[in-house]
Amino acid sequence: MSRHLxxxxxxxxxxxxxxxxxxxxxxxxxxxxxxxxxxxxxxxLVVSTDSTVEEVHFKAAWLTPExxxxxxxxxxxxxxxxxxxxxxxxxxxLTVPARWRGSLGALAEGxxxxxxxxxxxxxxxxxxxxxRLALAITVLGHSRRPLSRAGARAGxxxxxxxxxxxxxxxxAAWMSGQVxxxxxxxxxxxxxxxxxxxxxxxxxxxxxxxxxxDGLAGDVAHIAHASGVRCLLTLDTVPCMEGVGISEAIVxxxxxxxxxxxxxxxxxxxxxxxxxxxxxxxxxxxxxxPGDGADVVAEQGGARVTLPRAHDHFAxxx
Amino acid sequence: MSRHLxxxxxxxxxxxxxxxxxxxxxxxxxxxxxxxxxxxxxxxLVVSTDSTVEEVHFKAAWLTPExxxxxxxxxxxxxxxxxxxxxxxxxxxLTVPARWRGSLGALAEGxxxxxxxxxxxxxxxxxxxxxRLALAITVLGHSRRPLSRAGARAGxxxxxxxxxxxxxxxxAAWMSGQVxxxxxxxxxxxxxxxxxxxxxxxxxxxxxxxxxxDGLAGDVAHIAHASGVRCLLTLDTVPCMEGVGISEAIVxxxxxxxxxxxxxxxxxxxxxxxxxxxxxxxxxxxxxxPGDGADVVAEQGGARVTLPRAHDHFAxxx
Numbered sequence: 001m002s003r004h005l006x007x008x009x010x011x012x013x014x015x016x017x018x019x020x021x022x023x024x025x026x027x028x029x030x031x032x033x034x035x036x037x038x039x040x041x042x043x044x045l046v047v048s049t050d051s052t053v054e055e056v057h058f059k060a061a062w063l064t065p066e067x068x069x070x071x072x073x074x075x076x077x078x079x080x081x082x083x084x085x086x087x088x089x090x091x092x093x094l095t096v097p098a099r100w101r102g103s104l105g106a107l108a109e110g111x112x113x114x115x116x117x118x119x120x121x122x123x124x125x126x127x128x129x130x131x132r133l134a135l136a137i138t139v140l141g142h143s144r145r146p147l148s149r150a151g152a153r154a155g156x157x158x159x160x161x162x163x164x165x166x167x168x169x170x171x172a173a174w175m176s177g178q179v180x181x182x183x184x185x186x187x188x189x190x191x192x193x194x195x196x197x198x199x200x201x202x203x204x205x206x207x208x209x210x211x212x213x214d215g216l217a218g219d220v221a222h223i224a225h226a227s228g229v230r231c232l233l234t235l236d237t238v239p240c241m242e243g244v245g246i247s248e249a250i251v252x253x254x255x256x257x258x259x260x261x262x263x264x265x266x267x268x269x270x271x272x273x274x275x276x277x278x279x280x281x282x283x284x285x286x287x288x289x290p291g292d293g294a295d296v297v298a299e300q301g302g303a304r305v306t307l308p309r310a311h312d313h314f315a316x317x318x
Numbered sequence: 319m320s321r322h323l324x325x326x327x328x329x330x331x332x333x334x335x336x337x338x339x340x341x342x343x344x345x346x347x348x349x350x351x352x353x354x355x356x357x358x359x360x361x362x363l364v365v366s367t368d369s370t371v372e373e374v375h376f377k378a379a380w381l382t383p384e385x386x387x388x389x390x391x392x393x394x395x396x397x398x399x400x401x402x403x404x405x406x407x408x409x410x411x412l413t414v415p416a417r418w419r420g421s422l423g424a425l426a427e428g429x430x431x432x433x434x435x436x437x438x439x440x441x442x443x444x445x446x447x448x449x450r451l452a453l454a455i456t457v458l459g460h461s462r463r464p465l466s467r468a469g470a471r472a473g474x475x476x477x478x479x480x481x482x483x484x485x486x487x488x489x490a491a492w493m494s495g496q497v498x499x500x501x502x503x504x505x506x507x508x509x510x511x512x513x514x515x516x517x518x519x520x521x522x523x524x525x526x527x528x529x530x531x532d533g534l535a536g537d538v539a540h541i542a543h544a545s546g547v548r549c550l551l552t553l554d555t556v557p558c559m560e561g562v563g564i565s566e567a568i569v570x571x572x573x574x575x576x577x578x579x580x581x582x583x584x585x586x587x588x589x590x591x592x593x594x595x596x597x598x599x600x601x602x603x604x605x606x607x608p609g610d611g612a613d614v615v616a617e618q619g620g621a622r623v624t625l626p627r628a629h630d631h632f633a634x635x636x
Contacts, residue, residue: 031467032401032466032467032468033366033396033397033467033528033529034364034365034366034397034398034400034403034457034459034464035364035365035366036362036363036364036401037362037363037364038362038363039357039363041359044355044356045354045355045356045363045406046352046353046354046355047352047353047355047407047409047441047456047458048351048352048353048409048442049409049410049411049442049443049444049456050444051411051444051446053413053446053448056447056448057446078351079351079352080352082352083350083351083352083354085352088363089365091365091366091456092367093367093369093411093454095369095452124365124366125367126367126369126454128371128374128375128452129371130371130374130449130450130452131448131449132448132449134413134446134452136367136444136454138365138411139352141352146352146354148350148354149349149350149351150350209351210351226350
């Protein structure tokens, strides 16, 4: 049996045929009304949808088409990392304006590279016309015991992977008409989905996890609210990219690093298992004071400080 | 445990909270990075993504927001019908321009009604800003033996559910500045996903199936190409909506009726099991002549006729 069904005639299907030729073994079973997959026995299905829209999440001038494809796909796959799930497949709903048609191949190369890097085959999708380039990407994964934002317990330590601030720093440079430094730009244009790290952390006792998409200050609040706990961040311990200050790092969104709550974890064993990727303790989980409810508090230099508000698409919408 | 995680503060999450309040029990487990679902033991996972974009698939003046939500969701669920699958859940990636914000609640009501009608809970999603309203909807289902476009065999009969032509007739009226008739308009605005019919047909010997989204003339070619067979349509037998001619009915897209290939099926038993829904034999499957390859031929009044080309989004793109 062939990897794909034989598609009928028409320019819409010609475009799909071109995408499939570029993706090669990274796409399987395309051409039917739906894709058929198998979830391993004993595992649960984990699914998430994530959209990347031109002018909302990026400006075309900032990135190559390959980078746009890589970044959108990685942002979606990152949700599987946060759930501690292994990838099963990816579905793409692409809105491609006429002016983007010539870049569709390069965009597809970036998507293909990102799915290949995580062993997540493309199993379906849809291409439509529109005014802005948009990629709505659904990821499917599986896990015997998926992580959630809701499991953090008083006494857990809060850990973060990597070093923060690169994407926010790049964005700030672009927004003020400057050219970002190469390292910061690379973190924005070519993030990594911490899929292997998420599975390792789930297997080593993590109680809750989230990927940093809105920025540490906002995302830690999601864990606090979902788990019904107080999270204490010790800002002096937050790992920042070289040249980025802590106040910039904690509001830097689209990091796709993982924030996890867990009983003590061997951070050296983690780094050894993940090519030197850092795992850093940055705070702790406490029981909420009676009547206090879930919240986040932060300390810097031993003093209590107020965290800034998180990034919010709707608040800044035109 | 509550049905949803407690969401953090922010206007983006306020919008999600409003949607969840409207959906009530039609949405489950929202608020984590991913949703967790279980595929029944022995069943395979079936997934598909389908986009509906303002100005590409509909004009705002034609439909109420409820109808836009119903129709987009039904179009996506229809792919599960074509695979003979039972629904597991739905993920929504909504692009909502500022001018649509006031209609988001009504749009959500239509989405909620469509998922409730099929018992498919909303399990996740994403809301972003954009220039045009767009709904990218991913559907998840399960089946022990999913149908495909590729299984049709020489000797099978071709069947279609319902009566064709309504959506095409409504579209033609709107495009020429007229008001469509109520029945045709209803078929465009409020189609049905033939989920129960798809499962029944799979259980009663169907060898291949597709939902009619491009129009019968185009969709039958997908079965022919995927199955490597010749499909013979007998146009005199194609059921048309009252007032719609056969030439209009066979190019009417977005019907979401099912076209299936199967050995003889008891059409009266089908109708009895589906509230009187018609299942009509409209042709047969033949082996391709040597060297001829897969194709579609049509007869009308005993004479061979040529089928029109199918609807093709990209060919008509601006």
